[in-house]
Amino acid sequence: MTKGEFMPQLDAKSLELINKTCKDKKHIKLTVGLLSGNERTIKTFGENGEIDNKNFTYEIGSITKTFTASLLAKHVHKGSMSLDDSIAKYVDGLDPSRYYPTLRRLATHTAGYSSTLPFTRREYFALIIGLIRASESPGTLPFKLDFEKMRDLLETNKLKDKDYNWRYSNFGMALLGYAIGVASGAGYHASMGDFLTTELGLSHTFTSANPGRLITGYTRKNVDCGNWIWGDDLTAPAGDISSTADDLLTYAAINMHELRPYLAMCHQKNADVNSMLFKSSNMGLGWLIRKDNSNIIWHNGGTGAFSSYLGIDKNRKCAVVVLANYRIDPNSIGETIFKGQINKVNTKEKI
Secondary structure, three states: OOOOOOOOOOOHHHHHHHHHHHOOOOOOOEEEEEEEOOEEEEEEEEOOEEEOOOOOEEEOHHHHHHHHHHHHHHHHHHOOOOOOOEHHHOOOOOOOOOOOOEHHHHHOOOOOOOOOOOOOHHHHHHHHHHHHHOOOOOOOOOOOOOHHHHHHHHHHOOOOOOOOOOOOOHHHHHHHHHHHHHHHOOOHHHHHHHHHHHHOOOOOOEOOOOOOOEOOEEOOOOOEEEOOOOOOOOOHHHOOOEEOHHHHHHHHHHHHOOOOOOHHHHOOOOEOOOOHHHOOEEEOOOOEEEOOOOOEEEEEEEOOOOEEEEEEEOOOOEEEEEEEOEOOOHHHHHHHHHHHHHHHHHHHHHO
16 A cells, blocks of 8 residues: 555444434435545445445436536547537527526536526425425426427526626536537437446446436335436436446546546636535536635535435545435535545554
8 A cells, every 4th residue: 555545444433423324214225435545445334234235326416517527528628619618509599699608607506597497496495395304305307307498498597798606506517418418419318428438437327318227215204216217308417327336436536636637627616606505615617626625526416315425635545425325414424434534544644
């Protein structure tokens, strides 16, 4: 092992939090992946403690956005797209006299779109209330976005040519994915599928075009609510990828060492984040970047009944992934484990 590298293990505080989180969740499979240098540890927990890890496949929700932004960066690097392109370049039938957001603003949540889109406000808050109650987690995808609705929303949401305050936008990421699909000539799903397997070498990571290997998600009342199958819904670039802890640690290593030439642009600050929920971070392309340490990038995710977290310290060469088939607080677990791993690296470096 190199300096600062160790066989990563969970500390007592992390194990206590994991066991507390799993309590009374009869069907939970909570997988934690740890990476330190080239060494990795993956453990899975059930209601009563550690269980056999079978490399389970989980919906990773909004961690998908980091993949979408990485594919955008690849196109920018090879010159087939530009961050300063208007989305109007890729969507036919828009008013040519109007302003429409740039790809950079879409990738950094500064385009100005409401965080509720593509829902109406009533639809959005009904969904949130259901998720909070945890007894009504939707077993089917609640989004409904086709090309006509996407174009109508572009036309009816009139924006100015400026950087708006940061507002998390699934709709903005949907637009970004649509543009990537047009630029590739193959559509989003085919383009992303090739990126995942050929470019990144992730053999157990896929878009919803191939849902067969997923485990199902559960509500807090232990009711099986299945999976979100995105199909052709245009919101797919915001959250439809599924993966395993092992593949996400490989993805973390690729980003940690910036093994693709275009990844560095994803890790650079592109916007301020002035949200109370994310007040400790700035915004790269798709990734959140810690304000107190720009070498730490992270993202979380959640679908109807799944939760996910991925944190990477590029300087200390360590990463943490947390995946669960229940709605939990992935940030609390992820950040606790991540802090424990960083502390271990710091201790090793002092020896």
